Amino acid sequence: MTTPTGISPVTGHYVTIEVEGSQYRVFYLENGTGQPLVCQHTAGCHNHQWMGLLEDSEITDNYRVIAYDLARHGKSDPPLNSEWWKEEYLLTADHYVAFITAFCDALGLEEPIFMGSSFGGNVALQLALRHPDRFKAVIPVEAADHSPGFFLDWWQHPQANAAQVCASGVWDLMAPQSPESDRRRTWFYYTQGSEAFRGDLYFYSVDHDLRGRCGEIDTSRCPVVMLTGEYDYLTTPDDGRRTAEQIPGAEFIEMSEIGHFPMSENYPRFAGYLKQALDLIARRTGAEEAAAPRPRTPSAPVGGR
Numbered sequence: 001m002t003t004p005t006g007i008s009p010v011t012g013h014y015v016t017i018e019v020e021g022s023q024y025r026v027f028y029l030e031n032g033t034g035q036p037l038v039c040q041h042t043a044g045c046h047n048h049q050w051m052g053l054l055e056d057s058e059i060t061d062n063y064r065v066i067a068y069d070l071a072r073h074g075k076s077d078p079p080l081n082s083e084w085w086k087e088e089y090l091l092t093a094d095h096y097v098a099f100i101t102a103f104c105d106a107l108g109l110e111e112p113i114f115m116g117s118s119f120g121g122n123v124a125l126q127l128a129l130r131h132p133d134r135f136k137a138v139i140p141v142e143a144a145d146h147s148p149g150f151f152l153d154w155w156q157h158p159q160a161n162a163a164q165v166c167a168s169g170v171w172d173l174m175a176p177q178s179p180e181s182d183r184r185r186t187w188f189y190y191t192q193g194s195e196a197f198r199g200d201l202y203f204y205s206v207d208h209d210l211r212g213r214c215g216e217i218d219t220s221r222c223p224v225v226m227l228t229g230e231y232d233y234l235t236t237p238d239d240g241r242r243t244a245e246q247i248p249g250a251e252f253i254e255m256s257e258i259g260h261f262p263m264s265e266n267y268p269r270f271a272g273y274l275k276q277a278l279d280l281i282a283r284r285t286g287a288e289e290a291a292a293p294r295p296r297t298p299s300a301p302v303g304g305r
Helices: 047-054 092-107 121-129 162-169 180-191 193-207 235-245 265-284
Strands: 011-019 021-031 035-039 063-068 111-119 137-141 223-228 251-255
Touching: 011 092, 021 047, 021 092, 035 047, 035 092, 035 121, 035 265, 047 063, 047 265, 092 111, 092 121, 111 121, 111 265, 121 137, 121 193, 121 223, 223 235, 235 251, 251 265
Parallel strands: 035 063, 035 111, 111 137, 137 223, 223 251
Antiparallel strands: 011 021, 021 063
16 A cells, blocks of 8 residues: 555546436546446545545556545535425435446446445445346445434534534544544544435435345345444444345455444555455455455454355
Protein backbone atom coordinates (compact mmCIF):
# COMPACT_ATOMS: atom_id res chain seq x y z
CA MET A 1 0.00 0.00 0.00
CA THR A 2 1.36 3.40 -0.92
CA THR A 3 0.67 6.81 0.58
CA PRO A 4 -0.48 9.15 -2.21
CA THR A 5 1.30 12.46 -2.75
CA GLY A 6 0.57 15.25 -5.19
CA ILE A 7 -2.19 14.64 -7.72
CA SER A 8 -4.32 11.62 -6.88
CA PRO A 9 -4.89 8.99 -9.58
CA VAL A 10 -8.56 8.91 -8.60
CA THR A 11 -10.90 10.50 -11.15
CA GLY A 12 -14.51 11.63 -10.84
CA HIS A 13 -17.32 11.37 -13.37
CA TYR A 14 -21.06 11.79 -13.77
CA VAL A 15 -23.42 9.36 -15.46
CA THR A 16 -27.16 9.78 -15.99
CA ILE A 17 -29.30 6.72 -15.32
CA GLU A 18 -33.02 5.96 -15.31
CA VAL A 19 -34.55 4.15 -12.36
CA GLU A 20 -38.26 3.39 -12.05
CA GLY A 21 -39.19 6.17 -14.47
CA SER A 22 -36.99 8.86 -12.90
CA GLN A 23 -33.63 10.17 -14.10
CA TYR A 24 -30.65 10.49 -11.79
CA ARG A 25 -27.30 12.20 -12.33
CA VAL A 26 -24.89 10.02 -10.40
CA PHE A 27 -21.38 11.00 -9.35
CA TYR A 28 -18.71 8.35 -8.94
CA LEU A 29 -14.99 8.08 -8.25
CA GLU A 30 -12.81 5.43 -9.83
CA ASN A 31 -9.26 4.19 -10.11
CA GLY A 32 -7.55 1.04 -11.33
CA THR A 33 -7.96 -1.56 -14.05
CA GLY A 34 -9.22 -5.11 -14.19
CA GLN A 35 -12.09 -6.75 -12.36
CA PRO A 36 -14.75 -4.10 -11.48
CA LEU A 37 -15.25 -3.63 -7.72
CA VAL A 38 -18.28 -1.42 -7.06
CA CYS A 39 -18.48 0.20 -3.61
CA GLN A 40 -21.50 1.59 -1.73
CA HIS A 41 -21.02 4.03 1.16
CA THR A 42 -22.90 3.84 4.46
CA ALA A 43 -26.27 5.47 5.20
CA GLY A 44 -26.27 9.26 5.14
CA CYS A 45 -22.71 9.47 3.83
CA HIS A 46 -20.87 9.55 0.48
CA ASN A 47 -18.11 7.93 -1.55
CA HIS A 48 -15.20 9.69 0.18
CA GLN A 49 -15.39 6.87 2.71
CA TRP A 50 -13.64 4.71 0.10
CA MET A 51 -10.65 7.00 -0.62
CA GLY A 52 -8.22 4.69 1.15
CA LEU A 53 -9.27 1.83 -1.11
CA LEU A 54 -9.35 4.00 -4.24
CA GLU A 55 -5.72 5.00 -3.65
CA ASP A 56 -4.47 1.54 -2.65
CA SER A 57 -2.29 0.46 -5.58
CA GLU A 58 -2.04 -3.10 -4.25
CA ILE A 59 -5.73 -3.45 -5.15
CA THR A 60 -6.13 -1.01 -8.03
CA ASP A 61 -3.38 -2.79 -9.97
CA ASN A 62 -5.87 -5.65 -10.40
CA TYR A 63 -9.29 -4.12 -9.74
CA ARG A 64 -11.19 -1.21 -11.22
CA VAL A 65 -12.53 0.31 -8.01
CA ILE A 66 -15.70 2.37 -8.47
CA ALA A 67 -17.31 4.21 -5.55
CA TYR A 68 -20.53 6.08 -6.30
CA ASP A 69 -22.75 8.50 -4.40
CA LEU A 70 -26.28 7.20 -4.04
CA ALA A 71 -28.89 9.74 -5.20
CA ARG A 72 -29.40 12.50 -2.57
CA HIS A 73 -25.91 11.85 -1.18
CA GLY A 74 -22.60 13.61 -1.77
CA LYS A 75 -22.49 14.99 -5.31
CA SER A 76 -25.45 12.96 -6.63
CA ASP A 77 -28.63 15.02 -6.79
CA PRO A 78 -32.22 13.91 -6.12
CA PRO A 79 -34.18 12.75 -9.21
CA LEU A 80 -34.06 15.23 -12.10
CA ASN A 81 -37.56 14.88 -13.51
CA SER A 82 -39.81 14.78 -10.45
CA GLU A 83 -41.01 17.06 -7.65
CA TRP A 84 -39.02 15.05 -5.14
CA TRP A 85 -39.33 17.72 -2.45
CA LYS A 86 -43.05 16.99 -2.15
CA GLU A 87 -42.47 13.36 -1.13
CA GLU A 88 -40.93 11.85 1.98
CA TYR A 89 -37.69 10.07 1.18
CA LEU A 90 -37.96 6.44 2.27
CA LEU A 91 -35.47 4.13 0.59
CA THR A 92 -36.85 0.69 -0.31
CA ALA A 93 -35.10 -2.52 -1.26
CA ASP A 94 -36.76 -2.53 -4.69
CA HIS A 95 -35.54 0.97 -5.54
CA TYR A 96 -32.08 0.43 -4.07
CA VAL A 97 -31.49 -2.75 -6.08
CA ALA A 98 -32.85 -1.13 -9.26
CA PHE A 99 -30.56 1.89 -8.76
CA ILE A 100 -27.43 -0.23 -8.38
CA THR A 101 -28.14 -2.46 -11.36
CA ALA A 102 -28.98 0.57 -13.54
CA PHE A 103 -25.71 2.23 -12.50
CA CYS A 104 -23.68 -0.89 -13.33
CA ASP A 105 -25.49 -1.24 -16.66
CA ALA A 106 -24.82 2.40 -17.55
CA LEU A 107 -21.08 1.86 -17.02
CA GLY A 108 -21.18 -1.38 -19.03
CA LEU A 109 -19.77 -3.41 -16.14
CA GLU A 110 -19.63 -7.15 -16.69
CA GLU A 111 -19.92 -9.30 -13.57
CA PRO A 112 -18.73 -6.68 -11.08
CA ILE A 113 -17.99 -7.56 -7.48
CA PHE A 114 -20.26 -5.48 -5.24
CA MET A 115 -19.18 -4.34 -1.79
CA GLY A 116 -21.27 -2.20 0.53
CA SER A 117 -21.10 -1.31 4.20
CA SER A 118 -23.95 -1.07 6.73
CA PHE A 119 -27.08 -0.37 4.68
CA GLY A 120 -24.80 -1.00 1.69
CA GLY A 121 -23.91 -4.38 3.17
CA ASN A 122 -27.57 -5.22 3.57
CA VAL A 123 -28.31 -4.38 -0.06
CA ALA A 124 -25.37 -6.60 -1.07
CA LEU A 125 -27.36 -9.50 0.37
CA GLN A 126 -30.41 -8.34 -1.59
CA LEU A 127 -28.35 -8.29 -4.81
CA ALA A 128 -27.03 -11.80 -4.20
CA LEU A 129 -30.60 -13.03 -3.71
CA ARG A 130 -32.22 -11.16 -6.59
CA HIS A 131 -29.44 -10.99 -9.20
CA PRO A 132 -26.97 -13.84 -8.62
CA ASP A 133 -26.00 -13.93 -12.29
CA ARG A 134 -25.46 -10.17 -12.53
CA PHE A 135 -22.61 -9.99 -9.98
CA LYS A 136 -19.45 -12.09 -9.77
CA ALA A 137 -19.67 -11.96 -5.96
CA VAL A 138 -20.76 -9.70 -3.10
CA ILE A 139 -18.92 -8.54 0.01
CA PRO A 140 -21.48 -7.44 2.64
CA VAL A 141 -19.63 -5.37 5.25
CA GLU A 142 -21.33 -4.79 8.64
CA ALA A 143 -24.48 -6.50 7.31
CA ALA A 144 -27.19 -8.83 8.57
CA ASP A 145 -30.42 -10.45 7.48
CA HIS A 146 -32.35 -7.90 9.55
CA SER A 147 -31.25 -4.74 11.42
CA PRO A 148 -34.31 -3.40 13.28
CA GLY A 149 -34.68 -0.45 15.59
CA PHE A 150 -32.85 2.45 13.92
CA PHE A 151 -35.57 4.16 11.87
CA LEU A 152 -36.09 6.94 14.41
CA ASP A 153 -37.77 10.35 14.16
CA TRP A 154 -35.24 12.02 16.44
CA TRP A 155 -32.59 11.77 13.71
CA GLN A 156 -34.35 14.82 12.23
CA HIS A 157 -36.21 16.34 15.16
CA PRO A 158 -36.96 20.07 14.61
CA GLN A 159 -35.40 20.93 17.97
CA ALA A 160 -32.14 19.13 17.19
CA ASN A 161 -29.22 20.03 14.95
CA ALA A 162 -29.52 17.15 12.51
CA ALA A 163 -25.93 17.39 11.30
CA GLN A 164 -24.55 17.16 14.82
CA VAL A 165 -26.98 14.43 15.90
CA CYS A 166 -26.20 12.23 12.90
CA ALA A 167 -22.44 12.72 13.19
CA SER A 168 -22.32 12.18 16.94
CA GLY A 169 -24.55 9.13 16.60
CA VAL A 170 -21.82 7.32 14.66
CA TRP A 171 -18.87 8.29 16.86
CA ASP A 172 -19.12 5.43 19.34
CA LEU A 173 -19.63 2.89 16.55
CA MET A 174 -15.93 3.12 15.76
CA ALA A 175 -13.20 1.11 17.47
CA PRO A 176 -11.03 2.94 20.03
CA GLN A 177 -7.93 1.52 18.32
CA SER A 178 -8.75 3.33 15.06
CA PRO A 179 -6.61 6.46 14.51
CA GLU A 180 -8.29 9.56 15.90
CA SER A 181 -7.65 11.51 12.69
CA ASP A 182 -9.58 8.89 10.69
CA ARG A 183 -12.40 8.74 13.22
CA ARG A 184 -12.67 12.55 13.13
CA ARG A 185 -12.77 12.46 9.33
CA THR A 186 -15.56 9.86 9.39
CA TRP A 187 -17.43 12.06 11.90
CA PHE A 188 -16.97 15.03 9.55
CA TYR A 189 -18.42 13.10 6.61
CA TYR A 190 -21.60 12.59 8.60
CA THR A 191 -22.00 16.28 9.39
CA GLN A 192 -22.58 16.72 5.64
CA GLY A 193 -25.18 14.03 4.93
CA SER A 194 -27.86 14.28 7.59
CA GLU A 195 -30.79 15.09 5.28
CA ALA A 196 -30.91 11.61 3.73
CA PHE A 197 -29.93 9.66 6.84
CA ARG A 198 -33.42 8.91 8.16
CA GLY A 199 -34.71 7.82 4.74
CA ASP A 200 -31.74 5.49 4.36
CA LEU A 201 -32.50 3.96 7.74
CA TYR A 202 -36.00 3.08 6.52
CA PHE A 203 -34.36 0.54 4.22
CA TYR A 204 -31.81 -0.48 6.84
CA SER A 205 -34.25 -1.19 9.68
CA VAL A 206 -37.69 -1.61 8.07
CA ASP A 207 -37.76 -2.63 4.41
CA HIS A 208 -34.70 -4.89 4.46
CA ASP A 209 -35.76 -8.17 6.03
CA LEU A 210 -34.30 -11.41 4.74
CA ARG A 211 -35.17 -13.49 7.78
CA GLY A 212 -36.07 -16.94 6.54
CA ARG A 213 -34.81 -16.17 3.01
CA CYS A 214 -31.02 -16.25 3.31
CA GLY A 215 -31.05 -19.94 2.41
CA GLU A 216 -32.31 -18.95 -1.04
CA ILE A 217 -29.02 -17.19 -1.87
CA ASP A 218 -27.09 -19.38 -4.30
CA THR A 219 -23.38 -18.92 -3.62
CA SER A 220 -22.48 -21.23 -6.49
CA ARG A 221 -23.70 -18.42 -8.74
CA CYS A 222 -22.78 -15.45 -6.54
CA PRO A 223 -20.25 -16.09 -3.73
CA VAL A 224 -20.83 -14.20 -0.47
CA VAL A 225 -18.01 -13.14 1.87
CA MET A 226 -19.23 -11.23 4.92
CA LEU A 227 -16.98 -8.92 6.98
CA THR A 228 -17.98 -7.57 10.41
CA GLY A 229 -16.00 -5.42 12.83
CA GLU A 230 -15.42 -6.50 16.41
CA TYR A 231 -16.58 -3.14 17.79
CA ASP A 232 -19.81 -2.85 15.79
CA TYR A 233 -22.74 -2.93 18.21
CA LEU A 234 -25.22 -1.93 15.46
CA THR A 235 -24.59 -5.11 13.48
CA THR A 236 -22.58 -7.29 15.79
CA PRO A 237 -20.21 -10.08 14.76
CA ASP A 238 -22.85 -12.50 16.08
CA ASP A 239 -25.37 -10.93 13.69
CA GLY A 240 -23.00 -11.27 10.74
CA ARG A 241 -21.99 -14.82 11.66
CA ARG A 242 -25.63 -15.86 12.18
CA THR A 243 -26.54 -14.48 8.75
CA ALA A 244 -23.61 -16.18 7.02
CA GLU A 245 -24.51 -19.50 8.62
CA GLN A 246 -27.94 -19.30 6.98
CA ILE A 247 -26.41 -18.89 3.50
CA PRO A 248 -25.08 -22.21 2.16
CA GLY A 249 -21.45 -21.75 1.14
CA ALA A 250 -21.06 -18.22 2.53
CA GLU A 251 -17.85 -17.14 4.26
CA PHE A 252 -17.65 -14.95 7.37
CA ILE A 253 -14.65 -12.97 8.63
CA GLU A 254 -14.67 -11.13 11.96
CA MET A 255 -12.39 -8.09 11.86
CA SER A 256 -10.59 -7.31 15.11
CA GLU A 257 -10.10 -3.75 16.38
CA ILE A 258 -12.52 -2.30 13.80
CA GLY A 259 -16.01 -0.82 14.20
CA HIS A 260 -18.95 -0.01 11.94
CA PHE A 261 -17.02 2.13 9.40
CA PRO A 262 -13.94 0.02 8.62
CA MET A 263 -13.07 1.53 5.23
CA SER A 264 -12.78 5.08 6.62
CA GLU A 265 -12.04 4.65 10.34
CA ASN A 266 -8.99 2.40 9.83
CA TYR A 267 -8.40 1.56 6.18
CA PRO A 268 -4.92 -0.02 6.57
CA ARG A 269 -6.34 -2.60 8.97
CA PHE A 270 -9.48 -3.14 6.87
CA ALA A 271 -7.33 -3.66 3.77
CA GLY A 272 -5.88 -6.89 5.12
CA TYR A 273 -9.32 -8.36 5.64
CA LEU A 274 -10.57 -7.10 2.29
CA LYS A 275 -7.67 -8.79 0.51
CA GLN A 276 -8.59 -12.04 2.26
CA ALA A 277 -12.12 -11.66 0.94
CA LEU A 278 -10.94 -10.91 -2.60
CA ASP A 279 -8.63 -13.93 -2.51
CA LEU A 280 -11.51 -16.15 -1.39
CA ILE A 281 -13.67 -14.86 -4.25
CA ALA A 282 -10.87 -15.34 -6.77
CA ARG A 283 -10.47 -18.95 -5.69
CA ARG A 284 -14.22 -19.57 -5.73
CA THR A 285 -14.64 -18.10 -9.19
CA GLY A 286 -11.47 -19.53 -10.73
CA ALA A 287 -9.89 -16.09 -11.11
CA GLU A 288 -6.79 -16.54 -8.96
CA GLU A 289 -4.73 -14.53 -11.42
CA ALA A 290 -6.79 -11.44 -10.57
CA ALA A 291 -6.54 -11.88 -6.82
CA ALA A 292 -5.14 -9.04 -4.73
CA PRO A 293 -1.78 -9.59 -2.99
CA ARG A 294 -1.84 -11.44 0.31
CA PRO A 295 -2.38 -9.16 3.32
CA ARG A 296 0.74 -7.86 5.02
CA THR A 297 -0.99 -7.41 8.36
CA PRO A 298 -2.00 -10.20 10.79
CA SER A 299 -5.32 -11.68 9.74
CA ALA A 300 -8.16 -13.34 11.54
CA PRO A 301 -9.08 -16.94 10.77
CA VAL A 302 -11.79 -17.37 8.14
CA GLY A 303 -14.87 -19.36 8.99
CA GLY A 304 -17.57 -20.50 6.63
CA ARG A 305 -19.83 -23.32 5.59
